[in-house]
Amino acid sequence: MAEKGLRDFFLAEAEEHLVVLEKGFLELEKNPSELSGIQELFRAAHSLKGSAALVKLDTTSKVAHNLEDVLESIRDGNTSVTGPVIDWLLHTLDAIKLLISEITLGNPEIIEIAAEVEESLKEILPGEETAKSISVKEKKAVPEKRQVPRRREDIEVLSNYVRVHVDNIEQMMNLVGELTILKNYLLSETGGILDLKDEIDYAGSRLIKEIDDFSSKYAYSIPDKITYVDALLEDFRELEFDRYDELNLFTHKLHEIMDDITEALKDSANFLVRFSDHIRMIDRINMEMRETISRSRMVEAGRLFQRFTRTIRDLAHRSDKKVRFIVSGTETRIDRVIFERLFDPLLHIIRNAISHGIEDPEERVSKGKSKVGRISLAARREGNSVVIDVKDDGRGIDLGAVYRKAVRLGILQKGERLTKVRLLGILFSPGFTTLEETDITSGRGVGLDVVRETIAEMNGRITVATSEGKGTIFRIRLPLTLIIVNTVRFTAGGIEFVVPSSLIQELIEVDVLEYDTEAETVPLRETRVEAKDLCKLLRLNPEGRGSKTHAIVFNLMPGNQVALLVDEITGQEETVIKPLGKFLEGMKYYSGVSISAGGRLMPVLNPVALLEQPVETEFLQPEIGEPERKQNILIVDDSLSIRKFVSIILQQKGYMVYTASNGMEALAVIDEHPVDLIITDLEMPVMHGYELLRELRRKGLSETIPVVILTSRGSEKHKEKAASLGAKEYLVKPFEEALLLETVRGQLKTPQFR
Amino acid sequence: MVEDIENSDTPEEEYATPELKACIFSVGGQEFSVDMGYLKGIAELSAIVPLPLSPSYIEGITSLRGVAVPVVNLATLKDIQEEKAAERWLIVLEVERTLFGITVNEMPDLVADYRGELIDVPDFFETYRLR
Numbered sequence: 001m002a003e004k005g006l007r008d009f010f011l012a013e014a015e016e017h018l019v020v021l022e023k024g025f026l027e028l029e030k031n032p033s034e035l036s037g038i039q040e041l042f043r044a045a046h047s048l049k050g051s052a053a054l055v056k057l058d059t060t061s062k063v064a065h066n067l068e069d070v071l072e073s074i075r076d077g078n079t080s081v082t083g084p085v086i087d088w089l090l091h092t093l094d095a096i097k098l099l100i101s102e103i104t105l106g107n108p109e110i111i112e113i114a115a116e117v118e119e120s121l122k123e124i125l126p127g128e129e130t131a132k133s134i135s136v137k138e139k140k141a142v143p144e145k146r147q148v149p150r151r152r153e154d155i156e157v158l159s160n161y162v163r164v165h166v167d168n169i170e171q172m173m174n175l176v177g178e179l180t181i182l183k184n185y186l187l188s189e190t191g192g193i194l195d196l197k198d199e200i201d202y203a204g205s206r207l208i209k210e211i212d213d214f215s216s217k218y219a220y221s222i223p224d225k226i227t228y229v230d231a232l233l234e235d236f237r238e239l240e241f242d243r244y245d246e247l248n249l250f251t252h253k254l255h256e257i258m259d260d261i262t263e264a265l266k267d268s269a270n271f272l273v274r275f276s277d278h279i280r281m282i283d284r285i286n287m288e289m290r291e292t293i294s295r296s297r298m299v300e301a302g303r304l305f306q307r308f309t310r311t312i313r314d315l316a317h318r319s320d321k322k323v324r325f326i327v328s329g330t331e332t333r334i335d336r337v338i339f340e341r342l343f344d345p346l347l348h349i350i351r352n353a354i355s356h357g358i359e360d361p362e363e364r365v366s367k368g369k370s371k372v373g374r375i376s377l378a379a380r381r382e383g384n385s386v387v388i389d390v391k392d393d394g395r396g397i398d399l400g401a402v403y404r405k406a407v408r409l410g411i412l413q414k415g416e417r418l419t420k421v422r423l424l425g426i427l428f429s430p431g432f433t434t435l436e437e438t439d440i441t442s443g444r445g446v447g448l449d450v451v452r453e454t455i456a457e458m459n460g461r462i463t464v465a466t467s468e469g470k471g472t473i474f475r476i477r478l479p480l481t482l483i484i485v486n487t488v489r490f491t492a493g494g495i496e497f498v499v500p501s502s503l504i505q506e507l508i509e510v511d512v513l514e515y516d517t518e519a520e521t522v523p524l525r526e527t528r529v530e531a532k533d534l535c536k537l538l539r540l541n542p543e544g545r546g547s548k549t550h551a552i553v554f555n556l557m558p559g560n561q562v563a564l565l566v567d568e569i570t571g572q573e574e575t576v577i578k579p580l581g582k583f584l585e586g587m588k589y590y591s592g593v594s595i596s597a598g599g600r601l602m603p604v605l606n607p608v609a610l611l612e613q614p615v616e617t618e619f620l621q622p623e624i625g626e627p628e629r630k631q632n633i634l635i636v637d638d639s640l641s642i643r644k645f646v647s648i649i650l651q652q653k654g655y656m657v658y659t660a661s662n663g664m665e666a667l668a669v670i671d672e673h674p675v676d677l678i679i680t681d682l683e684m685p686v687m688h689g690y691e692l693l694r695e696l697r698r699k700g701l702s703e704t705i706p707v708v709i710l711t712s713r714g715s716e717k718h719k720e721k722a723a724s725l726g727a728k729e730y731l732v733k734p735f736e737e738a739l740l741l742e743t744v745r746g747q748l749k750t751p752q753f754r
Numbered sequence: 755m756v757e758d759i760e761n762s763d764t765p766e767e768e769y770a771t772p773e774l775k776a777c778i779f780s781v782g783g784q785e786f787s788v789d790m791g792y793l794k795g796i797a798e799l800s801a802i803v804p805l806p807l808s809p810s811y812i813e814g815i816t817s818l819r820g821v822a823v824p825v826v827n828l829a830t831l832k833d834i835q836e837e838k839a840a841e842r843w844l845i846v847l848e849v850e851r852t853l854f855g856i857t858v859n860e861m862p863d864l865v866a867d868y869r870g871e872l873i874d875v876p877d878f879f880e881t882y883r884l885r
Binding site: 493495538539540578581584585589593595602603 | 801803804805806807808812815816817821822824850852853854879883884885
């Protein structure tokens with residue numbers, strides 16, 4: 001077990017040494033006379049040898065020792081850097097890589113390699129007896145005259161760095177994620193409590209006003225009628241003793257109680273202000289913590305780019321082209337997970353660039369270009385994203401060829417006109433490759449569609465720009481980290497989903513009448529874009545859509561926008577996305593699950609899969625009859641408790657409830673949502689119940705939406721007025737729960753025009 | 755449980771360590787068992803979030819202490835008629851470090867021996883997971 005742990009450390013360390021060596025060897029190849037870096041290479045080989053021996057990987061250690069010897073010989077000027085020497089160095093490096101990859105897989109070392117390397121050593125260091133001397137030395141494992149200084153170096157390094165396993169960082173990140181969820185929850189709760197405080201304040205001020213009105217109205221009339229029964233006070237004249245009648249005492253008491261409430265509210269408000277300040281502080285710290293932790297699991301883009309140096313050299317060599325590889329922004333840090341998954345897409349693009357983009361040297365010269373083509377990889381950070389550009393200065397993408405091929409494949413109609421961006425977008429369509437035959441360099445039967453999919457899985461986007469004769473740029477935009485993601489929440493058919501913001505171009509409001517169900521398009525500024533109804537795609541029944549609904553516009557393929565119609569956009573938040581797990585990993589329409597502030601689960605929609613891959617029939621649910629649409633009731637009352645109370649009664653019976661505190665708010669709700677029934681109070685600030693009835697009639701809604709009055713005014717005069725304005729029923733507070741429900745049921749039973 | 759103890763003359767030591775080997779439960783009157791080795795727990799079923807477009811036997815996902823657990827409806831899967839119940843239970847199973855649950859209407863029981871149809875959990879997992 002201990003040795004296994006040590007090996008893991010060794011493997012992590014070895015990777016670093018190999019990167020140093022590979023980079024160094026390639027530099028050496030470019031500049032054989034530049035030997036300033038040789039000491040570093042020597043040290044890398046030396047450390048590799050020592051560490052390998054320590055974990056009993058003797059073959060690796062032996063090969064590293066050979067490498068060390070050659071480097072030492074170069075450093076001391078005994079061997080000069082020639083082509084064969086470079087080749088030997090690279091080959092030996094490959095040998096070590098092979099050994100290490102086997103060890104990583106848990107296999108034993110391939111011991112034959114040591115002999116092969118030693119054999120090949122003779123070709124570049126003839127006449128020396130290195131081979132023999134090594135085998136003798138090696139028996140004693142790690143000997144060393146250099147041991148003492150090396151140790152000191154190690155200590156210096158260790159004092160500042162600790163190795164941490166990626167899993168540990170992952171766990172920390174998950175914990176930060178949990179904190180984020182909790183923090184979001186607390187934030188949303190305090191918001192609610194502050195609202196509640198406002199409500200109580202408002203209710204209190206109404207109470208005071210009522211009391212004052214009441215007492216001022218009766219203050220003058222009452223004293224005359226009252227005969228004082230208190231024998232003790234009979235002797236006083238009125239101005240001599242401040243005598244309180246019962247009413248005065250009562251209002252005085254109410255004032256006192258209200259003062260107490262106000263005081264307590266003030267205290268609790270102060271507490272809440274401090275409390276939310278603290279939560280905001282937690283929020284900041286949490287964010288910083290996340291940044292710091294995610295930084296620690298980030299890797300410099302340069303290390304990723306480095307891995308292409310050899311590939312480009314080999315590919316260029318094989319296709320007889322001359323290519324110079326340029327990197328920039330190597331210090332830009334990217335998430336380790338992205339780092340690992342980005343290699344294949346980048347490799348694909350680079351392969352394409354070499355085989356299709358960069359011209360033969362002669363062709364380049366004839367075009368007046370430099371004989372050597374250029375491929376550059378550049379990384380930079382933009383806000384919460386990382387942008388990576390892959391650029392070549394080759395012949396550019398032949399748009400005509402793309403067009404012809406698209407027509408041949410049936411993607412485009414002959415003569416169809418479309419923008420350049422849109423045409424380039426076709427390159428990412430499944431099964432599209434411009435070169436008919438696959439060749440060793442670029443083709444593997446996979447096209448740019450796979451590249452785009454891989455990037456989309458990481459919530460990223462890819463775009464391309466090209467200029468004929470000048471070159472092509474592929475731009476990849478990715479989020480900084482994959483665990484905590486900014487998402488947009490929305491509902492469809494009563495289910496709440498989220499989708500990563502990085503995939504979204506914009507959120508729009510859509511007039512339902514503007515949605516062309518035949519052509520499946522919606523208007524977007526001057527044009528119309530393709531639009532799919534999510535409820536239809538997911539076989540759900542839309543809920544809560546009024547005359548307007550919402551749509552999320554995605555730009556999944558460059559130049560090709562698709563809008564997804566949803567029921568309602570419910571919010572935006574930073575959330576933790578967890579994978580669905582092995583049982584459900586085949587559900588490609590979801591990329592994971594998100595946990596909301598209240599601990600609710602929300603599936604993360606994968607728009608790429610949903611919008612582009614046809615829904616397989618085997619996944620289809622058997623239709624189990626049309627589920628009943630919930631009926632929507634709007635409760636209008638300025639009293640919070642009445643709104644709450646009635647809501648609870650109705651929700652328990654399965655109705656969907658909206659609330660408004662006056663007529664004006666009620667009209668706004670009706671504009672936004674389909675309402676089947678209104679229950680309203682008469683006396684309300686801003687717009688009272690009669691006005692609301694009049695407005696509904698003016699809008700021609702009185703016939704379609706029945707209105708039930710729920711008021712404390714019981715007089716016939718009030719009733720008649722309401723009826724004359726179109727109210728269907730009249731209930732007087734306090735009311736019976738059963739009567740309310742019966743009235744609601746009765747009103748909803750009459751068929752409605754919708 | 756209380757009744758059992760009061761009415762029984764069995765000495766206490768015989769109660770001590772019954773070897774529990776199976777979790778048994780019934781779906782629409784049919785009995786099933788699973789090996790205790792795969793049982794992660796039995797939970798009262800809370801809100802299920804449906805996953806549209808999934809096969810009908812997958813009711814959705816439910817949250818179990820912050821973990822999303824797929825919920826399988828055995829009645830739908832085996833085409834067993836079952837009445838709707840107000841209260842349901844989730845038998846949480848674990849295979850290959852992956853949790854999934856089976857819904858049942860009646861509280862499952864832990865007993866010493868298998869009863870009814872034995873569900874081979876790893877096989878069930880392999881057969882019904884979506885890949």
